[in-house]
Amino acid sequence: MGLSKTLCITLLAGSTLLLPNALMAIGGPSGTKTDWQIQGQLGTIKMNPYGLSPLTAVIMDNGYSLSNISVTIIPKPNGQTISYNVSSKAAKTYGGIPIFGLYPSYLNTIKVSYTKTANGKSQKITDEIYKIATPGINIEPSGNTSQKGVPFESVKVLKMDPKFADRLYLVNNVPGKQQGKGSQSVWNNPIGGAMEWDENSNVFIVDTKGEVRWYFDNDKLMDWDNIYNRGIMMGFHQNKDGALTWGFGQRYVKFDVMGREIFNRKLPPSYIDFSHAMDNMQNGHYLLRVASANALRQDGKHVRTVRDTIVEIDENGNVVDDWKLYDILDPYRSTIIKALDQGAVCLNIDASKAGKTLSDQELAKMDKDGDFGDIAGVGIGRNWAHVNSVDYDPTDDSIIVSSRHQSAIVKIGRDKKIKWIFGTHKGWGKKFQQYLLQPIDKNGKQIICDDDYSKCPGYENEEGGFDFTWTQHTGWRIDSKSDKRYFYLSVFDNGDARGAEQPAFASQKYSRAVIYKIDQQKKTVEQIWEYGKNRGNEWFSPVTSLTQYEPDKDSIMVYSATAGMAFDLSKGVSIGDPKPEIDEFKWGAKEPSLQIQFSGTGAGYQAMPFNIKQAFDLKN
Missing domain, CATH: 2.120.10.30 (TolB, C-terminal domain)
Structure with missing residues (x-):
């Protein structure tokens, strides 16, 4: 009984000593580092930002004030282009550039142009490319035989x-x-x-x-x-x-x-x-x-x-x-x-x-x-x-x-x-x-x-x-x-x-x-x-x-x-x-x-x- 107790204490002590190194191996030390993937000069991409619109995303502003924003969803071959402008008010509301019109189950290509401002300095960015993968359409069928597809055939x-x-x-x-x-x-x-x-x-x-x-x-x-x-x-x-x-x-x-x-x-x-x-x-x-x-x-x-x-x-x-x-x-x-x-x-x-x-x-x-x-x-x-x-x-x-x-x-x-x-x-x-x-x-x-x-x-x-x-x-x-x-x-x-x-x-x-x-x-x-x-x-x-x-x-x-x-x-x-x-x-x-x-x-x-x-x- 005494030996087992001693062994447990030793193992726990060993685990405690090894734990910081294990955490560092998994995710690095805690601190100010941001390790989300960043594709362009802005922040990370936040998918379905409010949980209700799966084919939308936000390119986060990464601390910049954004203006003169335009977005183009590059269409599939022979597809329909969706382009729109985004006001500075909208960019502040969403915390970045709102992305709408993504194809489901597809690696979408998005082209954005904008002016970013921080610390009194402004820079105009033109035709920056982002890639966004999307899920499929997840609308639950009703069970009615006239509804053959999700949401349609x-x-x-x-x-x-x-x-x-x-x-x-x-x-x-x-x-x-x-x-x-x-x-x-x-x-x-x-x-x-x-x-x-x-x-x-x-x-x-x-x-x-x-x-x-x-x-x-x-x-x-x-x-x-x-x-x-x-x-x-x-x-x-x-x-x-x-x-x-x-x-x-x-x-x-x-x-x-x-x-x-x-x-x-x-x-x-x-x-x-x-x-x-x-x-x-x-x-x-x-x-x-x-x-x-x-x-x-x-x-x-x-x-x-x-x-x-x-x-x-x-x-x-x-x-x-x-x-x-x-x-x-x-x-x-x-x-x-x-x-x-x-x-x-x-x-x-x-x-x-x-x-x-x-x-x-x-x-x-x-x-x-x-x-x-x-x-x-x-x-x-x-x-x-x-x-x-x-x-x-x-x-x-x-x-x-x-x-x-x-x-x-x-x-x-x-x-x-x-x-x-x-x-x-x-x-x-x-x-x-x-x-x-x-x-x-x-x-x-x-x-x-x-x-x-x-x-x-x-x-x-x-x-x-x-x-x-x-x-x-x-x-x-x-x-x-x-x-x-x-x-x-x-x-x-x-x-x-x-x-x-x-x-x-x-x-x-x-x-x-x-x-x-x-x-x-x-x-x-x-x-x-x-x-x-x-x-x-x-x-x-x-x-x-x-x-x-x-x-x-x-x-x-x-x-x-x-x-x-x-x-x-x-x-x-x-x-x-x-x-x-x-x-x-x-x-x-x-x-x-x-x-x-x-x-x-x-x-x-x-x-x-x-x-x-x-x-x-x-x-x-």
Whole structure:
């Protein structure tokens, strides 16, 4: 025992004596030495600096003040060059030169120019080369069979006009539910709501060669064990300062493209269930499409409402105002609700209900049984409105909302008074009829439609004429072309329940991208551009999608986000995987100048150009 103890002490003593030499062999003596690899005249390269954007990096400033910075990502052979300038403010914010647009699973070559200053001395460095190796794309598949790849199977660039060759497109897709992540709880006090919309989603940026150049690692943002920190990411917009805003579940957030958090806020307590729309107002406030956490119905029931409330929030998270649409519109108008294809009620896809519609008896039964929640129906506490976009008109302090389940786009003032309703005239009560817009042709002559203004000349599948929008998405004001009187409106007309009915054959359905001109004084509406009829059913998107005017190129950008989704009505199963398609048109053109088609993504939601030059300016 004594010998063993002595031996242990001897060994420990020996280990203690040898430990400093061992440490020196491993990493050298401690001190001021910096032993990270430095490629150029600046500091080390920090990959994925905020843990959320794996295809970004920062070339650290190494103690220098940096100015006159430019960055170029050298493309692959026949690839797309990404170049941008970086302000001194941005360099200070990130601690160096932010690098965006790296190819995944690739040894990227980056060329930077800059002026570095230290101790009163400045030096201009031109075309310095850095090499950055990147990981692959790590977006977790949903398990849905329509999502074959990670995050997609293929990207095909079908057409590309040189005018659009520098485009980068941010794509927001919703591949479907993941077992064990989200969709496992519902609100029950009060009853109803739409909390089950807390599924998986993904966001990435592609160039016009079909290459992924950025993606957001949203799984690092979500906490799937916390109902207040998970949900489908939707409503993306790029702000004037280049950062991105969006919402998910019970939160709304702002991050820059490097993954830096600017804010991440829970919805105010009176509101729940964000989805679809977060609009950036010109005054710096935000309009969020939410629902009311506790609404008192006339029958005395307390319910959580569904997708029918707009709240305005200032930069600091204070509630400025709200618009409770169930107090402004008619939540019992059933015209479109009864005509909807129940197999595709937005993202509530159920192939077993494809082609089926609701009857008056079924609607009445919901009231009798006390059914509330995310179900297509009438009355407060059900999905009667399904607002999928909101926009702001600063000329008269009004909001514009797109209500899918009313097939209506409505303008409402700060005083909560309706200014106009664009949509079929069928089913609106007497007090609303004064707000309905009258269709006119290009000469200003009234277009005479059928008795209830559901079918107008041009309703059938031919070019020209006029049609309303049906279960539409993104009713947005074209700010640069509109004024106080004339309102230019861009819409994606999904086309379900066209003419307030289901067609004899599902293959007859089609979608359109449409631009309208509204004379707000005369209460008239003129259809000035459309696309999609000629594509027929293969371009038909039963749900989601976007049409947006792009002022930088005087163009119209369209995302037919669930094109190709199809069902076998006899078997009640899905037989076609979505093939989302980006199309961009020169203003007024009949055919797109750019077409990019995706496959293997699952359902798409929205897409839009991303302005890299804005992202690192940081002047606004």
